[in-house]
Amino acid sequence: MVAEILSVGTELLMGQIANTDAQYISRRLSELGVTLYRHTTVGDNPARVKQALHEALSRADMVITTGGLGPTEDDLTKEMVGEFFGLPMELDAKSLEAVRARMCRIGREMTENNNKQAYFPRGAIIMPNACGTAPGCIVEQDGKAVAVLPGPPREMKDMFERQLAPYLRKRSGLHIESRFLRVFGVGESKTETLLLDLFHGENPTLALYCGAGEVTARISARVRAGEDATPMIAPLEAEIRRRLGDAVYAAYGPGEEVSLASTVLKMLIARGETVTAAESCTGGMLVSHLIDCPGASAAVLEGHVTYSNQAKMRVLGVRAETLAAHGAVSAECALEMAEGARRESGATWALSTTGVAGPDGGTPEKPVGLVYVGVAGPDGAKAERLMLRGDRDWIRTLACQNAFNLLRLRLLAR
């Protein structure tokens, strides 16, 4: 099955937003085993929507549209699909009720225009909208199909997953199942080298993606709909783990959110242990990434951003002599920061960061990108020296990632 995406929205042509809908749908189609040859974006203009739809359907079996389902007169995707197939628009009483109920719930008045959202080309499969007002639909004719989705990403994703994905799975008869392994501490090219002979497989396939100092390995297996892909995926996963060892910090399925921070947090919660942070150059980013994860309050009691030397001494008990002899950007300071934060807070573990995030403040001895991360715990404290590259935000992000990994390895070793 060959598909195309047709995005409708003048805001896309004005560059007000990036077309993240097209990215999401593309990724999911690839996972679902649907071939995608083209994205097209046009504005809210009836003639151009119709023309683009005509072209796309002449090439593909299925066109997925996003946008143009709102209540205004500009919103006309559904109408153009109906016109294209020569189908009259008909009111769907159930959808009208749903639109009405939603308007009432969010305290808005139901206007004439909202009625429009309950009309669909005759015979369409209607897809209710669980997150917004505008329902979507699928229109089929002569072996071709058009799926009409709303533009707001949250509404689009929900409708795609609950309603369009099962439809596509049934239609394509195939299913691609994926599993992701997250790797930290081995660079992209080293990972590639270590796994080189595993990339040649046809089914399952292996691909690498880069993140913030980390690599994601995706294993994808193509199976018939309904078949279990685990027996194809598990041996490859085991082999990758054997080669990369501890560097693989998480394995998960599509749609799951995993990070070094959430992995470390889960490990701590499982042990009933706690962590605190003493940050200089990362300036709150480290503790913020931990607290991003729901349930963080079970393991994160507090954190400190000690940007100035005064604060390092007063809040964490870093000694004036340490700062005088080694400076704030030093392994010694990172160690005392972590030890002080652990002592003061009573947490099981403490992480610390101190470095030069730039763009200013670098010297020949301590250039931009020099960062020390420290970890203190029941078995003592340790600090690591890093030379990071990138802009201010990137250096801070990498410093946090390295600190989380330091703690992860300590937790694994205990």
Place this chain on the structure above:
Amino acid sequence: MVAEILSVGTELLMGQIANTDAQYISRRLSELGVTLYRHTTVGDNPARVKQALHEALSRADMVITTGGLGPTEDDLTKEMVGEFFGLPMELDAKSLEAVRARMCRIGREMTENNNKQAYFPRGAIIMPNACGTAPGCIVEQDGKAVAVLPGPPREMKDMFERQLAPYLRKRSGLHIESRFLRVFGVGESKTETLLLDLFHGENPTLALYCGAGEVTARISARVRAGEDATPMIAPLEAEIRRRLGDAVYAAYGPGEEVSLASTVLKMLIARGETVTAAESCTGGMLVSHLIDCPGASAAVLEGHVTYSNQAKMRVLGVRAETLAAHGAVSAECALEMAEGARRESGATWALSTTGVAGPDGGTPEKPVGLVYVGVAGPDGAKAERLMLRGDRDWIRTLACQNAFNLLRLRLLAR
């Protein structure tokens, strides 16, 4: 002049990246007064690239392509443009030298394939690449033109701004200048209502965009290339400021980065004052947003994340009686957190946050989204109650924005 964008890259069709290049170019074309009717994305496939190019040029005066300029055999955008116009590929000695020099500088070997990057359709205007290896070009024929840009966003933007934008300005003879006003504390629909009669102008035009609890008003004036748009923009800006007052927190031109955090930080630095943060529900996000801004160390000495009640008492001196009588999520606690942080740190100002960010932890009396933000300064302390909507991350973001605005208004009043 009517343009189209043609993005080339299988990674876009796989959904591995969002098409931010298309967004950037779209925004800039709109600012440059160039009409854009369509984006098309195809993979690295010669036949489909050529077909899409043919279609785009049949509709538009100008096609801007991105991607497909690398050294591999898959990279063939330039070759397809040459083929389309019937122009042979010719070596450009200067480009070959530049590619060679760059490969040497980054310590890579010059391969046969890299030579390919120095070939262009005969007669092309060559655009050197200041940030990468692959040069771009502009090919003109019979009043139509194709501009070929590299895919990596940093390289594309640099080439667009330095080389393509001046070309487009000359060709279109028009120039759209924009100015942005950032508004906080007046919602989108209220802002719209207050400015209603100002949206009808043809030149300059006014448009609104939504951000994190804030609104951006864009004033755009179309002038002949070389003409100054200020006399058209300034009166409209003055009128908006008159109507919205203090809610307008910044005004800036295209490409500038402005946020509530950076605005507050600038105000503090200008006064030689300092700020500290005492955070509960925002968990380090507030201080992290401040430290995001280069130069932050002049005004941000430290911050504290006191997630547990114990930490609130020990680190900030919040009284046990206050917590017992009002709970941690209360105006009283927010006040004592801010006062304590200011007292302990010696900073001129302190901000505090305490609330229920969710998804768990809400009660009928203190539901998810209830947040108190506090500010303490030379004239005493104040707390504000907020009822915020959204997911965990959004509630934390809005809480930070409100805290920054609270401080901004206090600074304005002094």
